[in-house]
Amino acid sequence: MKIAILGAGAWGTALAVCASRSRDAEHAVSLWARDPAQVLQMQTSCVNQRYLPGVRLPQALAIRNLAGFATDGLGGHGADLIVVATPMAALRGMLQGLGACQTPVVWLCKGFEPGADTSADVSQPGLMAHEVMEQTHGHLQAGVLSGPSFAQEVARGQPTALVAGSAHATVRECLLRAFHSRTLRVYGSDDLIGVEVGGAVKNVLAIATGLCDGLHLGLNARAALITRGLHEMSRFGVALGARAETFMGLSGLGDLVLTATGDLSRNRKVGLALASGQTLQQAVAALGHVAEGVHCARTVVQRAQQLGVVMPICAAVVELLDGRFKPEQAVAALMARGARDE
Secondary structure, three states, rough: EEEEEOOHHHHOOOOHHHHOOOOOOOOOOEEEEOHHHHHHHHHHHHHHOEEEEEEEEEOOOEEEHHHHHHHHHHHHHHHOEEEEOOOOHHHHHHHOOOOOOOOOOOOOOOOOOOOOOOOOOOOOOOOOOOHHHHHHOOOOEEEEEEEOOOOOHHHHOOOOOEEOOOOOOHHHHHHHHHOOOOOOEEEEEOOOOHHHHHHHHHHHHHHHHHHHHHHHOOHHHHHHHHHHHHHHHHHHHHHHOHHHHHHOOHHHHHHHHHHOOOOOOHHHHHOOOOOOOOOOHHHHHOOOOOOOOHHHHHHHHHHHHHOOOOHHHHHHHHHHHHOOOHHHHHHHHHHHOOOOOO
């Protein structure tokens, strides 16, 4: 199977390594990077030093310049599966660049596309990935690969389980053939909306949990925050058309627990940094990677408001990120809410 992965960040590189090393199937995998200097560095050192240091790239993995994909990628390369491994903000441009594509396309990004207007009362907030796809390529056989996964662990061959979300059975089956292996289990789901919502909202909730841990509020508070956060995620997802049971699976509860508690979580690190007194700019700059929760928190709350869904934890995160709350004020606002049935 020929697999083209567009975007050589940590997650795209990890999946490329995993597919290239698979002993259960022989794949021809190519990893396409935007930066020519990064392409040369990976080709010469067999390591993605910028995004995944310490992980050796298999010799069978082809490293290529993304600029050449539009001209010879679909024709000369003849991929059986295209994986878009860019941040959410770059998804629209990548999909538009595919042209009249008949190949199954999946994305790895988790979040919402930034809206054109970032004001609090925006009437057209950002879109989920499948909505971006519908605007650019409504005909695509497409889906998402999501779930609880840190790139470093996947690249090292540590046991991981993911979910392939798509309305198309052929796409789900394609993802299973591409990535299911002895170290990586891939489960299928036809609830694309639910899989995407879980992957997006858990990043916002991870910022809140990092804040909780950074303020040393205790394990009781962390458990309450994760549990009530899952409730927010589920109600929001159902209002968007997802199934409630999806949020008890890998892309909901599984991804939330990992991202909210794992030391490798970038979004959790943002919350920890804010709790320590750093500014948002300082926290993001220290990461060196994209923390999608920072970019999509406002959109989550905006879309929830349009749907009449109350999301107090996510709303408190937005107030914190926008500088209207200090960390202690965000906690106080949540604890001051009136009593209610669970």
